[in-house]
Each structure stands twice: as structure tokens, then as C-alpha cells.
Amino acid sequence: xxxxxxxxxxxxxxxxxxxxxxxxxxxxxxxxxxxxxxxxxxxxxxxxxxxxxxxxxxxxxxxxxxxxxxxxxxxxxxxxxxxxxxxxxxxxxxxxxxxxxxxxxxxxxxxxxxxxxxxxxxxxxxxxxxxxxxxxxxxxxxxxxxxxxxxxxxxxxxxxxxxxxxxxxxxxxxxxxxxxxxxxxxxxxxxxxxxxxxxxxxxxxxxxxxxxxxxxxxxxxxxxxxxxxxxxxxxxxxxxxxxxxxxxxxxxxxxxxxxxxxxxxxxxxxxxxxxxxxxxxxxxxxxxxxxxxxxxxxxxxxxxxxxxxxxxxxxxxxxxxxxxxxxxxxxxxxxxxxxxxxxxxxxxxx
Numbered sequence: 407x408x409x410x411x412x413x414x415x416x417x418x419x420x421x422x423x424x425x426x427x428x429x430x431x432x433x434x435x436x437x438x439x440x441x442x443x444x445x446x447x448x449x450x451x452x453x454x455x456x457x458x459x460x461x462x463x464x465x466x467x468x469x470x471x472x473x474x475x476x477x478x479x480x481x482x483x484x485x486x487x488x489x490x491x492x493x494x495x496x497x498x499x500x501x502x503x504x505x506x507x508x509x510x511x512x513x514x515x516x517x518x519x520x521x522x523x524x525x526x527x528x529x530x531x532x533x534x535x536x537x538x539x540x541x542x543x544x545x546x547x548x549x550x551x552x553x554x555x556x557x558x559x560x561x562x563x564x565x566x567x568x569x570x571x572x573x574x575x576x577x578x579x580x581x582x583x584x585x586x587x588x589x590x591x592x593x594x595x596x597x598x599x600x601x602x603x604x605x606x607x608x609x610x611x612x613x614x615x616x617x618x619x620x621x622x623x624x625x626x627x628x629x630x631x632x633x634x635x636x637x638x639x640x641x642x643x644x645x646x647x648x649x650x651x652x653x654x655x656x657x658x659x660x661x662x663x664x665x666x667x668x669x670x671x672x673x674x675x676x677x678x679x680x681x682x683x684x685x686x687x688x689x690x691x692x693x694x695x696x697x698x699x700x701x702x703x704x705x706x707x708x709x710x711x712x713x714x715x716x717x718x719x720x721x722x723x724x725x726x727x728x729x730x731x732x733x734x735x736x737x738x739x740x741x742x743x744x745x746x747x748x749x750x751x752x753x754x755x756x
Contacts, residue, residue, distance in 0.1 A: 468546060468553045470680060475648055476541075476667030476692055481726075481739040482555060488703060488742055489557075490547075496698045498542055498592045499562040499585035501578065502535030503571060504528055506676040507563065509536060511544040511551040517560045518588055522577050523568040530676050531569040537683050538596055539563075540674030541691035542698065551680055552673055555695025555738075558702065562590055566597070575603045578634075582609035586616050591701045591714075594694040595622040595640075596687035598632040607637050614639035617712035619701075621694045623686035624663050626652065636661045641697070641718055644733055645669065645689035652731050664725045665733045666692040696721065696738050700745055707748045720744040 466484055471477070483489055497517070506529055507516035516539075521528040530536040543561050546553035566581045567573045578597060585593045593613060599606065613620050622635040624642040635642035642661065645668020646652050652665055668689035675681045697717055704713040704720070724741035725734030 466547060466553050467549050468544075468551055469549060470551050470672060471553050473672040474552055476671060476688075477553070477555075479646075479648075479667050480555075480692060480696065480735070481737050482696075483739045483742060484546075484553070486742070488699070494702045496556065496559045496591045496701045497562055497589050498556070498559050498594060498694055498698050499564055499581075499588075499590035500535055500539050500542065501564050501566045501581045501585065501593060501595050501597065502530075502538050503532035503567040503569070504530035504535045504565040505539045505561060505563040506530045506536045506674075509540070509674050509676070510678045511548070511674050512536070512539060512561075513545065515539070515543050515545070515559075515561045516563050519563040519565075520581075520584055520588070521565045522581055522584075523565050525565065525568045527569065528563065528565050530565075532567065532571050533675050534567070534571065534596070534683075534687065535563070535565070536676050537671075537673045537681070538594060538687060538691045540680075541671065541688060542594065542695040544674055555692055556698035556702070559695075559698040562588060573597055575599050575601075576605050579603065579605040579609035582606075582613055582620065582634075586613045586618050590618055592694050592697045593618060593620045594690055595620060595634055596690045597634075598623055598625050598686075599634070600630065600632060602631075602633050602637070606634055610634050610637045610640050614714065617714050619697050619714040619717055621690055621697060623690045624661075626668070626686050631661060635663075641693065641721070643686065643689045643693040643736075645684070645686040646728065646733075646735055650728055650730075650735075652728065652733055662722075663733050664693065664722060665689065665728060665731075665735045666696075668692075693721070693736055696736055696741065699738065700741060703742070703749070704745050705749055716745070716748070 519528045543559045544554035546557035564581045620640045624635040624644045625632045634640045642663045644665045646665040647669035666689035671688035700717040720741045724737045726737045
């Protein structure tokens with residue numbers, strides 16, 4: 407039976423994109439269209455007693471950062487040393503349509519590229535992946551374009567969607583495993599699959615067991631669950647707009663989500679371009695960026711040898727109430743302070 411796979415790009419300007427792919431139709435279906443090394447953290451990296459979210463853009467000279475309403479909405483502490491000069495290097499795997507690594511605002515960000523599609527190009531022809539990459543990790547304070555949520559982070563470009571945006575479910579599972587094996591701390595999957603494919607759940611569980619956090623898009627336009635977002639070991643994120651509204655979601659008593667900005671998000675596009683995009687793809691990227699920020703300072707609080715659980719707990723506990731919804735909006739400053747509080751008791755502050 408065909409499996410619906412969607413790159414969660416809902417809108418580029420006025421162009422709406424929804425793509426389908428068949429799972430298991432032919433051997434080639436595992437080439438699709440759009441043990442990790444845990445970094446040892448010794449707790450010696452300098453950090454402040456707490457961080458505070460500013461709303462006036464102090465400290466950023468990126469030419470278009472005023473277009474990034476999400477920075478304020480998610481309370482990103484852009485003036486903090488933890489944003490400007492975090493302690494540990496973090497790698498984020500972007501499983502998407504590729505990344506234009508030559509983009510002026512993504513210089514030096516992509517450290518590895520893997521192409522599991524039929525496309526002859528590992529770079530981004532579609533445009534979706536480059537937009538996601540910029541939200542997560544665009545260079546900040548370089549006088550150009552935008553500021554990424556985790557501008558210090560490195561990116562692993564894993565092309566799972568071809569140039570038309572087509573994705574196969576089994577290939578997505580393979581990409582998750584490859585990301586883990588190549589050192590990813592965070593995996594961004596801005597992709598929706600309508601059925602709980604066993605191979606995909608196994609891949610998500612494998613990543614979680616290796617200390618890696620998979621962040622995936624929850625559909626904002628369907629009450630049916632989508633995957634990998636609704637697997638228990640995946641952190642699911644829904645998109646919220648500038649008015650604080652969230653679209654339709656599966657019953658939250660059965661599935662747990664957080665929300666992140668996903669409406670009219672300005673970011674990088676191929677060929678040194680920039681543009682707006684809306685959808686849960688963008689929300690996923692904002693959450694992946696926050697996760698990377700937390701990974702850079704987190705320590706293993708419970709002694710299980712991993713910090714993905716500490717990072718997830720901080721994100722979920724710190725999220726702020728959204729009027730009229732039981733979904734909570736991510737709060738970067740509060741999440742960072744929760745991690746700081748573990749490292750230095752008494753520093754927690756909203």
C-alpha cells in the first residue's frame with residue numbers, strides 16, 4: 407500500500423507542495439526523493455548563572471534579523487555567551503532535499519554530505535533543505551541575512567528527498583541510522599509519513615538508544631498521527647503562527663507535542679537567496695536549533711551515559727503555555743536555565 411510521505415513545507419510564497427511516495431513498490435524504493443560517538447562533556451565549560459531573553463535584537467548585526475519574529479517568540483537569549491560562544495561542538499543532521507553549502511550565510515557549516523536519492527546532486531535544487539538549514543545554523547553576526555538558532559553548530563547534509571521533493575519511508579529510516587553512525591547529536595526530520603512503518607520506528611529507537619535526539623514535524627493540517635513525530639522516542643513539534651494559533655493535531659492525550667514558530671519564516675534559499683516559508687518544517691528546524699543549543703552545555707544528570715533525555719526534559723519542562731491550547735511553546739531561555747540549574751544549582755530563572 408502506498409505510504410504518504412510529506413516534506414512539511416506547506417508554503418513557499420503562494421506555492422503549496424505536497425509530495426507522495428510509494429513504499430515497497432520496487433527495490434529501488436530505498437533510494438528516495440524530499441554507533442554514534444557521544445561527545446564527552448566534562449562540565450568545565452564556562453557558563454553564566456542564568457540567561458535572559460531580550461526582545462530588541464541587541465547583539466545581532468545580521469542584515470535581515472528583524473524579519474525573524476521567531477527569535478523573540480521562542481525567547482532566544484541572543485546576548486548570552488551560550489548563544490554566541492557555546493561550550494561543545496554539536497552536529498545536526500538535516501534529512502531533507504539537500505543543502506546549498508555554498509550559500510553566503512552557511513559558509514563552513516556543512517561538514518559531511520550523504521546522498522541517498524536518485525538525484526546526481528547532493529546540493530539542494532528543491533530549496534526546502536537549505537531553508538531548514540538556515541533556520542538551524544545560519545552564521546550570526548556576519549552582517550549577512552539571518553541568524554541561526556544554533557549558529558555554532560555543524561550540519562550533516564543527508565539528502566533523503568530528491569529534487570522534486572519525493573521521499574521513501576525506508577530511506578528515511580536508513581538516513582536516521584546513517585546520521586547516528588556519522589556522529590549526529592540532533593536529527594532534523596521535517597517529513598510526515600502517514601503510517602507507522604516498523605523500520606522507521608526501529609531507526610528512531612536506535613537513535614534514542616545511542617543518545618541522539620530525533621526532532622520531527624507533527625502535521626498541523628490533520629487529526630491523524632504522522633510519523634516519525636508520533637513515535638515515543640521522537641520529539642514532535644507543531645507550528646504556531648504569529649497570533650499564537652496552532653492548527654489541527656491528533657489527540658494530545660495520546661501524543662505529546664511542543665510548538666515552535668512556523669509561520670512566515672524567513673531563511674536561506676539556494677544561490678545566496680532568502681525567502682519566506684510556512685509550515686511545521688520550519689517549526690521543526692527551530693526546535694532542532696534549540697536542541698543543539700542545549701546539547702552544547704548539557705551534562706548527564708542521571709548517569710545513564712547520554713544527554714538526549716536531559717535535553718528533551720529541559721525542552722518539555724520549560725515550554726510556555728499557549729492560550730486556548732494544551733500544546734506549549736518552546737522557551738529557549740527557560741530551557742537553557744534548566745540545564746544551567748543542573749550544572750549550578752540555584753540558577754533557574756524564567
